[in-house]
Amino acid sequence: MITGSIAGIGAGLAAIGAGIGIGQIGGKAMEGMARQPEAAGKIQTAMLIAAAFVEAVALFGVVVAFLGTK
Amino acid sequence: MDLSHIFNLKKSLHIAFCAVFIACSSLAGRAQEHDNTNDPHVTRSEMNAPHEEKEEDISATILHHIADAHEWHFWGHGEHKVSIPLPVILWTENGLVAFMSSKHDENDHGTEIFEEKGQQLVNYHGKYYYPAATKDAHGAYVALDENAVPNNAKPFDISITKNVVSLFLSIIFLVLIFTKVAKSYRVREGKAPKGLQSLLEPIILFVRDDIARPQLGHRYAAFMPYLLTVFFFVWLNNLMGLIPFFPGGANVTGNISVTMMLALCTFILTTINGNKSYWGHVFTPHVPWWLYPLMIPVEIIGLFTKPIALMIRLFANITAGHILILSLISLIFILKSVLVAGIAVPFVLFISVIELVVGFIQAFIFTILSALFIGMAVAEEHVEHH
C-alpha cells in the first residue's frame, strides 16, 4: 500500500502545466531564432524571462506541497 | 542576450574539471557521512527500525542537510562528531544569552533542561525553546501540535548560524575579489584587462548591457551597483551551495529568509522609485470606472506577488537542486545496495553540472526581473493608444 501526502500529486500536476508551458516557450523561441537568427539574443532573454514566470507557478505548487507535508 | 561569450571562456575546461571535482568530493563526503550511520558503533534507534521509518529518516536527513544549523557539521555523530561549533545568541526574557552551540548539543531531544544566565532552555532538534511545564510521552519538555511542531514559546534567535557564517564568508570573498579587480582597473588604467579582471569584466558588461540597459534605459547607471551586487551575491552563494564541504555547503540562496531579504530589497527599490505613472497605473488603471473596485485590489496584489514570486523562485530552484542531488545519493541507502551508486553517481554528476548552469541562470533571472520591476516603476508614461 502506498502512503503519503496528496500534496505531492498537486505538485506533480503543477509541474505538468509548467512543463507544457516552458516547452511551448522554448519551442516557439527556437522557431523565432531559426526565422530570425539576428534577433537570437533578444529572443533568448525574453524566453528566459517568460520561462521564469511560468516556472514560478510550478514552484508555487512545490512550495504548497512543502507546506502540506510534515 | 548572448550567454556564449561567458560559457566559451577558455576557463570552461577548468570549470568542467571543478564540477567533476565538486561532484566527486560531494559523493565522498556524503557517502562517508552515511557510512557512519551504518556504522555498528553508532547506536541509533533507526538501525533496526522497520522500513518506513528508515525512509522517513532519509527524508529527515535530506531536510536536515538543506536547513540551517547552529554548527558547521562535517561528519560523524555523537562522540565521533567532527564539526565547527558556532555561537548561539538568544534574546530571551532575561536579556541576551550567548553560548557556543557545542555546549548544549548532546541532547537535542528536549529531555534535558539547561540553564544559561538564569534562563531555562531546552534543545529540541537543534532549536532552542523555553521548556514546557510538563514532559511529553518521550520525556521531552515540549508540547507538540498535530504536525509534530513544538508549540513552546521560544526566545528570539539571532545566532550566528551556518548560513550566517557562509553569508559573511561569501561577502569577504566578494569584497576581496572585487576590490582587487577595482584596483587592477586603477593600476592598468586605459589598458586591456588581465587575469581576474578579464574573467569578470565580460560578466560585469553582461549585467550592464544585457540586464540593466535594456530594462532601465538611460536610468540604468543609478541601479548598476544594486544589480551588480545582487547578481554576484546570488551567483557566488549558488555556487558555494554546490560545494559540499567547508567553506561551501550552506544552503544560503536556498533559504527562504535570504531570498526574502533580497526580494524585499527589490520591492523597496521599486516602491521608493515608483513614479507618478507607475502609481497611476495601480490606482487609476485604464479601465472603465466601474471596474475600479475589481482592478485596484488586483493591481495592489500584483505589487506584492512580484517580489514574492522572486523570493519563491530562487528559494525553490536552489532547494530543489539540493534535494535532487541528496535524493539521488540517498537512493543507495533506500535500495540498500552499493551497486546503485553506479547509476546514482553519474546522475549526481550530471545534476551537479546542470546546477552550475542553474546557479548562473537563477542569478541572471533574479537580477533581470529586479531590473524589469524597477524599470516598470521608473518608466516614463507612454502615449496611450485607445
Add this chain to the structure above:
Amino acid sequence: MTILALNPLVSPDPGLFIWSTVAFLLLFFLLSKFAWKPIVKALDERERSIEDALAKAEMAKQEMAKLTSENEQLLKLARAERDEMLKEARILKDKIVGEAKDAAQLEGAKMLEKAQQEISSQKAAAVAEIKGKVAELSIQIAEKVLRQQMADKSKQEALVSDLLKDVKLN
C-alpha cells in the same frame, strides 16, 4: 504565520533574515564604494576613449579623403594647365616656325631676284660687248674683202652696175 510554520523549509527565520539584511547591506555599501564605482567608471571611460578614438579615426579618414580629393583636383588642374601650356607652346612654335619660314622665303626670293638682276645686267653687258666686237670684226672683214675686190677696175664697175640695177627709181 501558522501555516508557514508547518515546514521549517518554508518558514522564514527572523534571525537569519536580520543577519542576511545586515550582510547584504554591508556588501552593497562596501562594493558600491570600493568596487562598482571605480569599475563602472573605468569601463565607461574606456568605452568613451574607444568611441573617441573611433570618431577620431573616422575624422582622419574623412580628412584624408578630403585631402586626396583635393590633391586629385589640384592634379587635374595642373594637368589641365600643363595641357594648356603645351598647346600654347605648340601654337607659338608653329607661329615662330611659320614666321621664320616666311622670312626665309622672302629673303631667298629677294636674293634670287637680286642674283637674277645681276645675271641679266651682266648678260646685257656681255651681249653688248660681244655685239661691239662682232661689228668691229665684221667691219674689218668687210674692209679686207672690199680692198681685195676693188683692186681691179672692172670688178668695181661691175659692182657699181650691179648696184645700180638693184636701185629702182620710183
